[in-house]
Amino acid sequence: MLLIHCPYCEEARPEVEFAYGGEAHIARPVDPSTYSDEQWEEFLYIRSNPRGRHHERWRHSHGCGRFFNAVRDTVTDVFETTYKAGEARK
Amino acid sequence: MTGFRLADGGRIDRRTKRNFTFDGKARWGYAGDSLASALLAQGQMLFGRSFKYHRPRGILGAGVEEPNALVTVDRGPGRVTPNLRAPSVAIHDGLKAVSQNRFPTLKTDLIAVNNVLSAFFPAGFYNKTFMWPRAAWEKVYEPIIRRLAGLGDSPTTRDPDHYDATYAHCETLVVGAGPAGIAAALEAAATGGRVILIDEQEEIGGGALSDPAQWAWLAEASAKLAAMDNVTVLSRTTAIGHYHQNFVVAAERLTDHLAVNEAEGPREKLWRIRAGEVVLAMGAIERPLVFEGNDVPGVMLASAAKTFALRYGVAVGRKVVVMAVHDSGWRDALALHKAGVNIAAIVDLRRDVASDLIEGARDARIACYQGYAVTSISGGQAVKGVTIALAGFGKGQQLDCDAVLMAGGWTPTVHLWSHAKGTLRWDEAWGAFVPDKTHENLRCVGACAGAWSFGKGLPGGLLPAPKPLHESKAFVDFQNDVKARDIGLAVQEGFRSIEHIKRYTTNGMATDQGKTSNLNGLQIASGVLHRPVTEIGLTTFRPPYTPQSFGAILGHHKEALFQPLRKTVIDDWAASHGAVYENVAQWRRARFFPQGSEDMDAAVARECRTVRSAVGVFDASTLGKIEVVGSDAAEFLNRMYTNPWKSLEPGRCRYGLLLGEHGFIIDDGVSARLAPDRFHLTTTTGGAARVLNMMEDYLQTEWSDLDVWLTSTTEQWAVIAVQGPKARRVIEPLMEGIDLSPEAFPHMAVREGRICGVETRLFRVSFTGELGFEVNVPAEHGRMVWEAIWAEGQKHGAVAYGTETMHVLRAEKGFIIVGQDTDGTITPDDAGLGWAVGKKKPDFVGKRSLARPDIVAPGRKQLVGLLTDDPQAVLEEGAQIVADPNQPVPMTMLGHVTSSYHSATLGRSIAMALVAGGRDRMGETLHIPMPAGTISAKVVAPMFYDPEGSRLNG
Amino acid sequence: MVEIAEIAVSAAELKLGTEPVQGDGVRLSHADPKARYSLRARDAKVLAAVIGRALPGKIGDTDGGIACLGPDEWYALLPAGTDLPRVEGLPASVVDVSSRALGLVLEGPGALAVLSSGCPLDLAKMGVGRATRTVFETVEIVVWREAEDRWHVEVWRSFATWLWNAFLAVMPHAK
Secondary structure, three states: OOEEEEOOOOEEEEHHHOEEEEEOOOOOOOOHHHOOHHHHHHHHHOOOOOOOEEEEEEEOOOOOOOEEEEEEEOOOOOEEEEEEOOOOOO | OOOEEOOOOOOOEEEEEEEEEEOOEEEEEEEOOEHHHHHHHOOOOOOEEOOOOOOEEOOOOOOOOOOOOEEEEEOOOOOEEEEEEHHHOEOOOOEEEEEOOOOEOOOOEHHHHHHHOHHHOOOOHHHHHOOOOHHHHHHHHHHHHHHHOOOOOOOOOOOOOOEEEEEEEEEEEEEOOOHHHHHHHHHHHHOOOOEEEEOOOOOOOHHHHHOHHHHHHHHHHHHHHHHOOOEEEEOOEEEEEEEOOOEEEEEEEOOOOOOHHHOOOOOEEEEEEEEEEEEEOOOEEEOOOEOEOOOOOOEEEHHHHHHHHHOOOEEOOOOEEEEEOEHHHHHHHHHHHHOOOOEEEEEEOOOOOOHHHHHHHHHOOOEEEEOEEEEEEEOOOOOOEEEEEEOOOOOOEEEEOOEEEEEOOEEEOOHHHHHOOOOEEEEOOOOEEEEOOOOOOEEEOHHHHOOOOOOOEOOOOEOOOOOOHHHOOEEEEOOOOEEHHHHHHHHHOOOOOHHHHHHHHOOOOOOOOOOOOHHHHHHHHHHHHOOOHHHHOOOOOOOOOOOOOHHHHHOOOOHHHOOOOEOOOOHHHHHHOOOEEEEEOOEEEEEEOOOOOOOHHHHHHHHHHHHHHOOEEEEOOOOEEEEEEOOOHHHHHHHHEOOOOOOOOOOEEEEEEEEOOOOOEEEEEEEEEEEOOEEEEEEOOOOHHHHHHHHHHHHHHOOOOOOOEEEEOOOOEEEEEEEOOOHHHHHHHHEEOOOOOOOOOOOOEEEEEEEOOEEEEEEEOOOOOOOEEEEEEEHHHHHHHHHHHHHHHHOOOOEEOOHHHHHHHHHHOOOOOOOOOOOOOOOOOOOOOHHHOOOOOOOOOOOHHHHOHHHHOOOOEEEEEEEEOOOOOOOOOOOEEEOOOOOOOOOOEEEEEEEEEEEOOOOEEEEEEEEEOHHHHOOOEEEEEEOOEEEEEEEEOOOOOOOOOHHHHO | OOOOOOOOOOHHHOOOOOOOEEOOOOEEEEOOOEEEEEEEEOOHHHHHHHHOOOOOOOOOOEEOOEEEEEOOEEEEEEEOOOOOOOOOOOOEEEEEOOOOEEEEEEEOOOHHHHHHOOOOOOHHHOOOOOEEEEEEOOEEEEEEEEEOOEEEEEEEHHHHHHHHHHHHHHOOOOO
């Protein structure tokens, strides 16, 4: 079970309090109607799935309830950092 | 007669006898004996039959690495545990142990014919041989193979035991309580932090238990640890796995070492430990040597013989030969000699052996054969002698003996290190993988770090032999019956990676996970391939370190506590009124209320008729509810749902349809605007948590500028639906402050007031098509209000109805159930809910997807009604629909039945279905092929009753 | 074919106890009835002004029966009958959830072990007067350390029966 540092609670908490939220920094377009079918497909379904550094979203569902972002190595599962939603990509 | 009890020595209590049985025969030992030591002391050498060839097998090791001596322990009905390792089973009065894998008895095994025919059972035999004829596999081959294969028997009755579980936290966790582990624990404890020291054996001490010189120190250290408040010592506890960030799972065996009548409380306890630092002090396991006959009972590890003699006071033979390639074999031989065991000879493949060892052996009058190797063993069910030859090829020479001890070097126990993704480094001098790097706060100490004092030796477990490899019966993996020649064959057939060789030969894949075979297998493969071990790679260790009961993994989560069963505050009332339940998500809900001898169909028909003709009361408390508060609440809902919300006036309700960004329906529900900045949302029962999470996601990460907050109120409100033409008359006498007249309180309105003296949010809504109300009251008052409504209802012939009736009533009206009539690929238009999509809204979640090419393409599956030609035929939900019943298989399937019931109101069956191009097929006859014949049905609009909706205004 | 017996004890038969249960070093009971409010606001000052009470500033802190559970979320656990005003026209949310949860109390030297059996937090390091949302096995709870040996556990009403019985199952063995 991972320990995840919640940037809002400012402490490491057990994984069972969290829910995974998929890849981070995929913002919903302000006006989706301006997106072509290809752009919309990209937004909906295409993910980077890297081996190594992955920017991803987590929610401290059974804690403070906040969504936040994390950088995790998909090979080792080691978290490099976590940061609040809305902060610049790290 | 081979093994026997030494006159003195050992940690056993010779004043306390323990009586037990093995294969039904009375046996005894002393308190402190293991099953293996007690049986060895009585001359038992044969412990089991091997997995594939049913060869006789004896003890190999004295610890958890034991591959051969697997026993089933019977502690009474439901308490039969197979595959326990005899050296790890503590004896107690009344212990009933049974050997495994023999038919019919241990001594006379009919299936041992496999051994005679073993030339026909090479690696991959099963894959190659039982290919033809194909039909024979299921009927002949598989049943026979299944009878012959397998280790022990699975339990067939429910486990009556209770299991405990806990989380634990410490600054330092030490795994393994040998001298290195104890030293690490003492050191960590001195700093004041919390320390947990765990060890798998009956008592702590590890290797020191087999070394009387260390017993005084051990007693002192144990006492010191026991006296420290910050130290928890757990013996009989196995660390079964290391997981991320020093999360170690361990299982403590609490009662299996006790007589059945003394065992109280949980059988095992699962420890889920989070540690700041983990220190692995798991020691090392001695490696067998690979030579012809190395599996004959009486051939065992030198370290095992030493443990039996020094810890248990048992000699494994009367005349013992040691086959060593490593100094530790000599040291063990000398220790055994000192303990009173007759060592006849030490054979060592090495010509050069340290002079102090040779002198020690001479002083003990032990014959020494340097440069020699054992080339074969005589004896079948027990060792009768050994043949040795110079360098393995010279002229054979016979030595009489009844036990042969193997000292093939040592393998550090790096299992948990590997679980933690720690890397390993091949140490050429030791011929072993040792811990290298880890990203965890984890370190190895003592023998498992490779820091051992066992002396030096040769890497490589395969002894030189006169026979070519493909003719020899030299075993590598004893538990899975893998011979050196199987590995040779695998290489010959083209396997190169050790991961493939492992799977083809099954080397290391038995319940012992190759504790004694992995390294030998690897080195043999390396030799045959003429490539260094490091290029062949090492297989991956995975939890559990030793086989683990499911009971401990479940902990308290069994039977009634398996998972929460959520009940509403009205559930008890339903139970006392004969409700039959169904589970919906984690909730249990009343499905129908049979009276007298009614079956479900009769009860549902009566409930339906009563709701349509008079009134019914229904517990809808499980509906998900969310309070949406803030000045941007309407704006937020407008963005989330497909339909417009900003124009909804306070006091009014609206049906909301929620899509995913992919455009498919994921939830629905009726929601109310209580005030300009306050909404009361409802969701489906199963969707409550999912919808709230989705809304929080958008609110926090996409539209964090909106002033709106969401609060789950699912459990705040009990919800009582009162539905039917007499619904108003039932609740009217109970209401305060709400004008129920149709003019003041129209369909799809909401009012706040009081009922039975408590606050209520009263919705005028209908999921039945009848005049209806949903009474929301704080849950603590739900039961009281329900009973008041029920009592009032009795004056009007009310029934209580359940979810089955609710389903029929809504299907008659063509109302969908998300997840039943939709399947995650259904758009609003597919479901006939295009009217609920705000055409003028510039955006909402999922809107862009509704314009994607595949969504607007013709031929999509659409929700339609089906009326069977035979009005009494009720279609099966999930049944496939075709246009041409005579088309050969595979037929073109147009869709499937989603909802189907007998409608008492209509006196016939009704169904809804998703059918390709369904709305263009109105009036067509389609076919539903079933095992008993094809059923024909006509496509109609999914609305079977009161299409004008006039009954809502009752 | 292996026949597995019917489940001996069904979850449907679990009952929520009403009377306190005294175990060896630990006592399980129901908390006194409470008024419960979920309080939300971006700016604590706005909320504090509306309800006329001080709010703890940091996640995990409590003050006067109000715990800070998240950056914009507080949970008020007040004497039964306490009325907080409904907010209108201000950037804040006050929702009465008095009926949503039940409060269970574990007290005594063994209380920590009972709670730790299913809660993955290092509760020994949680200070008196601290509160947090977390889980007990699969069930969400709010844990409030009211005193060294007294823990108040908030749980949604429909999960309370399971939690009560899960505590009872552990109580005889927790040390």
